Amino acid sequence: xxxxxxxxxxxxxxxxxxxxxxxxxxxxxxxxxxxxxxxxxxxxxxxxxxxxxxxxxxxxxxxxxxxxxxxxxxxxxxxxxxxxxxxxxxxxxxxxxxxxxxxxxxxxxxxxxxxxxxxxxxxxxxxxxxxxxxxxxxxxxxxxxxxxxxxxxxxxxxxxxxxxxxxxxxxxxxxxxxxxxxxxxxxxxxxxxxxxxxxxxxxxxxxxxxxxxxxxxxxxxxxxxxxxxxxxxxxxxxxxxxxxxxxxxxxxxxxxxxxxxxxxxxxxxxxxxxxxxxxxxxxxxxxxxxxxxxxxxxxxxxxxxxxxxxxxxxxxxxxxxxxxxxxxxxxxxxxxxxxxxxxxxxxxxxxxxxxxxxxxxxxxxxxxxxxxxxxxxxxxxxxxxxxxxxxxxxxxxxxxxxxxxxxxxxxxxxxxxxxxxxxxxxxxxxxxxxxxxxxxxxxxxxxxxxxxxxxxxxxxxxxxxxxxxxxxxxxxxxxxxxxxxxxxxxxxxxxxxxxxxxxxxxxxxxxxxxxxxxxxxxxxxxxxxxxxxxxxxxxxxxxxxxxxxxxxxxxxxxxxxxxxxxxxxxxxxxxxxxxxxxxxxxxxxxxxxxxxxxxxxxxxxxxxx
Amino acid sequence: xxxxxxxxxxxxxxxxxxxxxxxxxxxxxxxxxxxxxxxxxxxxxxxxxxxxxxxxxxxxxxxxxxxxxxxxxxxxxxxxxxxxxxxxxxxxxxxxxxxxxxxxxxxxxxxxxxxxxxxxxxxxxxxxxxxxxxxxxxxxxxxxxxxxxxxxxxxxxxxxxxxxxxxxxxxxxxxxxxxxxxxxxxxxxxxxxxxxxxxxxxxxxxxxxxxxxxxxxxxxxxxxxxxxxxxxxxxxxxxxxxxxxxxxxxxxxxxxxxxxxxxxxxxxxxxxxxxxxxxxxxxxxxxxxxxxxxxxxxxxxxxxxxxxxxxxxxxxxxxxxxxxxxxxxxxxxxxxxxxxxxxxxxxxxxxxxxxxxxxxxxxxx
Numbered sequence: 021x022x023x024x025x026x027x028x029x030x031x032x033x034x035x036x037x038x039x040x041x042x043x044x045x046x047x048x049x050x051x052x053x054x055x056x057x058x059x060x061x062x063x064x065x066x067x068x069x070x071x072x073x074x075x076x077x078x079x080x081x082x083x084x085x086x087x088x089x090x091x092x093x094x095x096x097x098x099x100x101x102x103x104x105x106x107x108x109x110x111x112x113x114x115x116x117x118x119x120x121x122x123x124x125x126x127x128x129x130x131x132x133x134x135x136x137x138x139x140x141x142x143x144x145x146x147x148x149x150x151x152x153x154x155x156x157x158x159x160x161x162x163x164x165x166x167x168x169x170x171x172x173x174x175x176x177x178x179x180x181x182x183x184x185x186x187x188x189x190x191x192x193x194x195x196x197x198x199x200x201x202x203x204x205x206x207x208x209x210x211x212x213x214x215x216x217x218x219x220x221x222x223x224x225x226x227x228x229x230x231x232x233x234x235x236x237x238x239x240x241x242x243x244x245x246x247x248x249x250x251x252x253x254x255x256x257x258x259x260x261x262x263x264x265x266x267x268x269x270x271x272x273x274x275x276x277x278x279x280x281x282x283x284x285x286x287x288x289x290x291x292x293x294x295x296x297x298x299x300x301x302x303x304x305x306x307x308x309x310x311x312x313x314x315x316x317x318x319x320x321x322x323x324x325x326x327x328x329x330x331x332x333x334x335x336x337x338x339x340x341x342x343x344x345x346x347x348x349x350x351x352x353x354x355x356x357x358x359x360x361x362x363x364x365x366x367x368x369x370x371x372x373x374x375x376x377x378x379x380x381x382x383x384x385x386x387x388x389x390x391x392x393x394x395x396x397x398x399x400x401x402x403x404x405x406x407x408x409x410x411x412x413x414x415x416x417x418x419x420x421x422x423x424x425x426x427x428x429x430x431x432x433x434x435x436x437x438x439x440x441x442x443x444x445x446x447x448x449x450x451x452x453x454x455x456x457x458x459x460x461x462x463x464x465x466x467x468x469x470x471x472x473x474x475x476x477x478x479x480x481x482x483x484x485x486x487x488x489x490x491x492x493x494x495x496x497x498x499x500x501x502x503x504x505x506x507x508x509x510x511x512x513x514x515x516x517x518x519x520x521x522x523x524x525x526x527x528x529x530x531x532x533x534x535x536x537x538x539x540x541x542x543x544x545x546x547x548x549x550x551x552x553x554x555x556x557x558x559x560x561x562x563x564x565x566x567x568x569x570x571x572x573x574x575x576x577x578x579x580x581x582x583x584x585x586x587x588x589x590x591x592x593x594x595x596x597x598x599x600x601x602x603x604x605x606x607x608x609x610x611x612x613x614x615x616x617x618x619x620x621x622x623x624x625x626x627x628x629x
Numbered sequence: 630x631x632x633x634x635x636x637x638x639x640x641x642x643x644x645x646x647x648x649x650x651x652x653x654x655x656x657x658x659x660x661x662x663x664x665x666x667x668x669x670x671x672x673x674x675x676x677x678x679x680x681x682x683x684x685x686x687x688x689x690x691x692x693x694x695x696x697x698x699x700x701x702x703x704x705x706x707x708x709x710x711x712x713x714x715x716x717x718x719x720x721x722x723x724x725x726x727x728x729x730x731x732x733x734x735x736x737x738x739x740x741x742x743x744x745x746x747x748x749x750x751x752x753x754x755x756x757x758x759x760x761x762x763x764x765x766x767x768x769x770x771x772x773x774x775x776x777x778x779x780x781x782x783x784x785x786x787x788x789x790x791x792x793x794x795x796x797x798x799x800x801x802x803x804x805x806x807x808x809x810x811x812x813x814x815x816x817x818x819x820x821x822x823x824x825x826x827x828x829x830x831x832x833x834x835x836x837x838x839x840x841x842x843x844x845x846x847x848x849x850x851x852x853x854x855x856x857x858x859x860x861x862x863x864x865x866x867x868x869x870x871x872x873x874x875x876x877x878x879x880x881x882x883x884x885x886x887x888x889x890x891x892x893x894x895x896x897x898x899x900x901x902x903x904x905x906x907x908x909x910x911x912x913x914x915x916x917x918x919x920x921x922x923x924x925x926x927x928x929x930x931x932x933x934x935x936x937x938x939x940x941x942x943x944x945x946x947x948x949x950x951x952x953x954x955x956x957x958x959x960x961x962x963x964x965x966x967x968x969x970x971x972x973x974x975x976x977x978x979x980x981x982x983x984x985x986x987x988x989x990x991x992x993x994x
Contacts, residue, residue, distance in 0.1 A: 058909075
């Protein structure tokens with residue numbers, strides 16, 4: 021022992037001496053308390069604690085929270101939960117693991133190797149049960165229930181599992197949930213291995229609101245892992261409810277219209293930015309991921325040439341084709357390179373240097389003014405406008421209309437597209453910009469790439485008077501008592517730099533596209549409604565190689581993409597974009613779909629809003 | 630300034646106590662991590678390296694006369710404060726708790742170093758302002774600021790344990806340098822009176838958090854579960870323990886921090902009451918050494934530094950062991966020399982270096 025009593029005989033620093041006896045006393049008292057406490061725990065209570073420690077008798081069992089529901093704008097449930105049954109095994113509680121594996125394998129329709137592999141997870145903390153099969157059938161469930169006594173260490177766990185009542189409807193918007201992976205575990209706080217997490221779509225973006233708070237039970241178990249009693253319990257708290265802006269009826273209708281074709285239809289209110297329908301085709305089954313997707317099913321999904329997992333509305337990049345003439349027209353009028361009465365002569369071909377650029381009408385349009393140029397989508401007219409504007413101004417206006425950057429919708433992995441500039445080309449290809457590329461750009465070809473949603477915000481800007489708005493996918497988040505936690509108001513991103521005169525000319529011509537018998541968008545006409553629109557036919561292969569072929573004659577991958585953008589300037593305005601991949605002409609493949617969407621919206625959904 | 634005779638003044642008792650704790654610490658750490666997938670052996674080896682670095686630093690600290698430290702007490706304090714602020718701002722930008730700063734090959738935890746800097750700064754302040762009749766409230770204003778600024782930063786990291794130790798070091802030193810009884814009473818009564826107001830000003834969730842902190846049973850899925858498992862580990866050890874490397878409770882991941890904050894539970898399970906008593910005895914010996922032999926100097930600065938270091942070790946032991954045996958709230962704080970952790974090991978050894986330093990130069994006045 022240390023001799024602290026000797027201290028007194030030595031010299032002191034001024035005045036510290038008397039008090040440190042108190043400190044010595046205090047320290048000794050506290051340590052004595054510790055000794056007493058240890059004696060109590062380790063000697064008096066030893067038997068009790070030893071018993072508890074022997075088979076880790078006190079365990080923590082998690083009670084997963086019910087994930088919040090996702091509703092459409094009218095409260096129709098698009099993502100729900102149902103109970104599912106998992107078969108759990110706690111290897112430490114099983115004496116004969118091999119025997120158990122052999123018994124369970126045929127019942128659960130698994131091979132003994134598969135079960136053994138699942139049980140061998142190195143990251144599993146000891147005494148933590150492992151799910152050897154999720155979402156088992158009634159037959160499997162009843163077998164295990166009936167043989168409980170012969171199956172030590174096996175338990176049935178009831179957990180909520182995500183379901184989507186309308187199956188594939190709005191799959192890309194909803195996204196899906198899956199088990200958390202290592203990467204996500206590292207990035208996110210408050211998760212454990214085996215937790216469910218939103219992986220894409222709004223399931224991912226609203227994860228914080230939807231997941232709820234997991235509960236748990238502290239239980240005492242017997243030597244074979246059977247629950248003896250619950251010591252403490254914390255009930256889980258269900259997740260919040262998310263209301264989307266989607267109108268389920270219109271959404272389903274849009275998906276039916278696309279059918280088996282690859283493409284996208286998106287509709288929104290151009291004033292508020294609320295997205296009413298967001299269809300991307302082909303869809304996938306989001307529930308597949310919650311049920312546990314097999315390697316084979318996954319392989320099928322990712323190797324499908326039509327890429328069903330891709331959300332074409334925000335991840336598909338296409339040349340806008342003639343839809344871009346809206347931008348070229350606005351830039352031309354605004355910059356004064358043309359006036360409404362300016363005419364160009366279309367002979368069916370336009371030369372830049374020695375190279376000829378064709379108009380889609382091989383015979384030519386003759387003398388064309390602005391209105392007819394846009395209504396009949398005369399390429400030569402816009403070659404001329406583009407040539408007079410130059411690439412700088414064209415790309416500036418393209419950016420002014422919101423192209424070249426993501427629209428900002430709250431969905432993951434949105435692409436920004438590409439608005440080419442001279443600098444960009446120099447950097448990308450180490451080449452200067454050629455004059456011919458400018459005329460190509462003027463009709464929406466060249467390097468220009470857009471997503472369908474970008475074109476929807478573009479046409480919406482024309483409809484709402486020149487404001488690029490953020491498309492909204494969610495209306496609000498409510499808790500279980502219907503208290504509003506979060507609302508998503510309209511957000512203006514930027515103003516398109518055009519005057520009201522330019523806008524007026526543009527709108528008139530776009531109405532003509534549908535109204536006029538010579539208009540390229542006449543197929544979108546609906547009795548009794550004013551509709552403004554613009555067709556687009558985006559070439560997949562270059563213009564060279566002679567004239568244009570008939571769509572039917574070409575192989576699928578080389579067919580043009582068909583575009584149609586439209587808006588209805590009604591009391592409740594409506595804007596829609598249609599893209600049919602490799603559909604051929606915009607006027608014949610896309611415009612009729614837009615017409616059907618408009619009809620559906622104005623004849624059916626009005627009452628339900 | 631380095632005297633040959635200085636080596637003769639190295640206090641063997643303190644060295645024996647420290648080395649004994651370090652040896653136990655290494656063996657215990659080996660046991661805590663053996664047979665755990667992905668952790669086998671790695672921690673005790675790294676801890677050995679940290680002890681090596683710590684011993685070298687302790688020697689360096691020992692060789693330089695501590696009166697130089699008095700001169701550089703404030704600059705040192707401000708330098709560590711700047712690092713602390715840097716880490717804080719970096720943490721804000723990185724989004725979330727940030728306790729580390731990367732210095733070449735290793736990570737420095739400036740909050741650990743801050744404890745030493747605080748002891749220096751407070752020691753210098755009180756050493757130079759002597760008051761026969763005891764300090765008044767207004768004398769405590771500057772030291773309180775010196776303490777609170779880094780403490781708030783540490784609290785925001787968030788590192789509740791270290792922040793608590795900072796406040797405890799300050800309070801201990803204030804008691805030690807003698808505060809007037811009247812001032813003490815005033816502080817005590819104002820705290821007692823202010824508590825209810827403070828309590829009602831809190832939001833519901835903040836109250837719940839404090840209640841959970843004081844009574845871990847309210848959080849049966851988190852802290853409450855850890856405490857139960859920790860008590861089972863210690864209690865099941867009995868008098869003689871289950872034997873070295875024979876513990877099951879702690880190795881089985883029931884204690885998420887089994888090699889750091891709950892290392893004492895590993896010891897308790899494998900070595901039982903006897904093992905715990907030996908280790909607590911060594912700590913008590915160390916603390917009593919600090920309170921008697923360690924402070925025996927004529928120099929106020931030296932005495933306060935020695936006391937401050939002793940207080941730092943004392944509070945670490947009390948808070949950590951108190952948590953493991955279920956007598957105190959769950960606060961993440963390492964047990965000196967036993968818990969794994971580079972910054973902690975190094976700082977504790979620097980503290981020992983300071984104790985030896987003051988002890989060796991006790992006759993020079």
